[in-house]
Structure formats: C-alpha cells, structure tokens
Amino acid sequence: MPSLFSKIIxxxxxxxxxxxxxxxxxxxxIQPQAPVHVLIVPNKEIPTVNDVTAEDEQLVGHLFTVAxxxxxxxxxxxxxxxxxxxxxxxxxxxxxxxxxxxxxxxxMGPMVVRK
Ligand code: 5GP
Numbered sequence: 744m745p746s747l748f749s750k751i752i753x754x755x756x757x758x759x760x761x762x763x764x765x766x767x768x769x770x771x772x773i774q775p776q777a778p779v780h781v782l783i784v785p786n787k788e789i790p791t792v793n794d795v796t797a798e799d800e801q802l803v804g805h806l807f808t809v810a811x812x813x814x815x816x817x818x819x820x821x822x823x824x825x826x827x828x829x830x831x832x833x834x835x836x837x838x839x840x841x842x843x844x845x846x847x848x849x850x851m852g853p854m855v856v857r858k
Contacts, residue, residue, distance in 0.1 A: 746840035748784045762813055766805050769813055769845075778848025779817045779824070783809055789841040792830040806843050819847035825854075 750756040751770060758770035761781055772780040783806050789795060795803060807826070814820040824847030829836040 746788055746790075747838055748782070748840040748842060749788055752784065752786055761816075762809060764809075766802055767809055769809060772844070777825075777846040777851065779814075779819050779846065781813055781817075781845040783813070783843040783845060785841055790839040791836060791841065792828060795841070810843060810845050813845060814847065817847070823847065825851045 745753070745755075747756065751758040751760075752768045758773075760768060760770045762769040762783075765786070767783055767785050769781050769783045772782055785799075785802055785806065787799075787802065789799060810826055811820065814824050824845060827844040827846065828834075828842070829844075
C-alpha cells in the first residue's frame with residue numbers, strides 16, 4: 744500500500760505542492776503550525792529515520808538543500824525557521840513516510856515542549 748505521502752507525490756491525493764524534483768516533493772501541511780509550514784518528502788518511501796541507510800545519505804542531505812531553497816523563496820531565510828523530523832511514537836510521528844517539517848514566519852519558541 745502506498746503511503747499517504749506517496750499518494751500526494753503521485754497526484755492521487757491533492758496538495759499544495761511548492762517544490763518537486765526527481766528526489767523529493769514539498770507541499771504545505773494541511774494543518775499548519777506556523778505561517779509557513781511545508782513538508783519535504785523523499786519520493787522514495789522510507790518509513791522512519793530508523794530505516795535510513797548509508798545509501799540514502801545523498802538524498803537526506805538533499806532535503807536540507809531543498810529546505811533552504813524553499814525558505815528563501817518563502818521569504819523566511821533571514822529571520823530563520825525550524826526543521827523538524829519526528830520518529831515513531833515518542834517522536835510524535837503520524838505519517839510513516841520520512842518527511843522534514845519546515846516551519847517559520849514567526850518566532851518558533853523553545854525547541855522542545857516540556858512535559
Ligand atoms: P508527523 O507527525 O508524522 O511528523 O507529521 C505529519 C504531518 O502531516 C502533520 O503535520 C499533518 O498535519 C500532515 N498531514 C497529514 N495528512 C495530510 C494530508 O493529507 N495533506 C497534507 N498536506 N498534510 C497532511
């Protein structure tokens with residue numbers, strides 16, 4: 744079964760796509776937590792960070808390059824932004840297709856919400 748994000752990448756499920764290349768696709772989060780909230784997703788389905796292998800190192804690095812490019816395009820590069828990757832239950836991961844959150848457009852506050 745393709746993941747929810749694979750269905751967005753293939754166009755089966757609509758999304759506001761802001762960037763696409765042969766390695767990754769970026770689209771706006773459906774429930775934005777900041778004025779800019781974009782998900783940067785490898786086109787290849789990797790469920791979690793635990794599944795990243797040495798073979799994926801170039802791809803994972805590419806997500807950062809794309810994040811910086813989108814941040815610049817969205818006008819938030821100079822003020823700054825947060826990049827976040829959740830892993831499994833304790834990380835609060837909801838969609839099991841690796842993705843990087845790019846959030847900005849306001850002060851993002853302390854890094855981790857205290858319990
Ligand atoms: P996670 O908690 O797995 O790191 O983040 C999953 C993110 O995917 C959440 O921020 C959630 O709002 C977003 N999301 C879930 N379903 C959809 C959808 O159908 N479309 C879009 N654009 N985002 C989604």
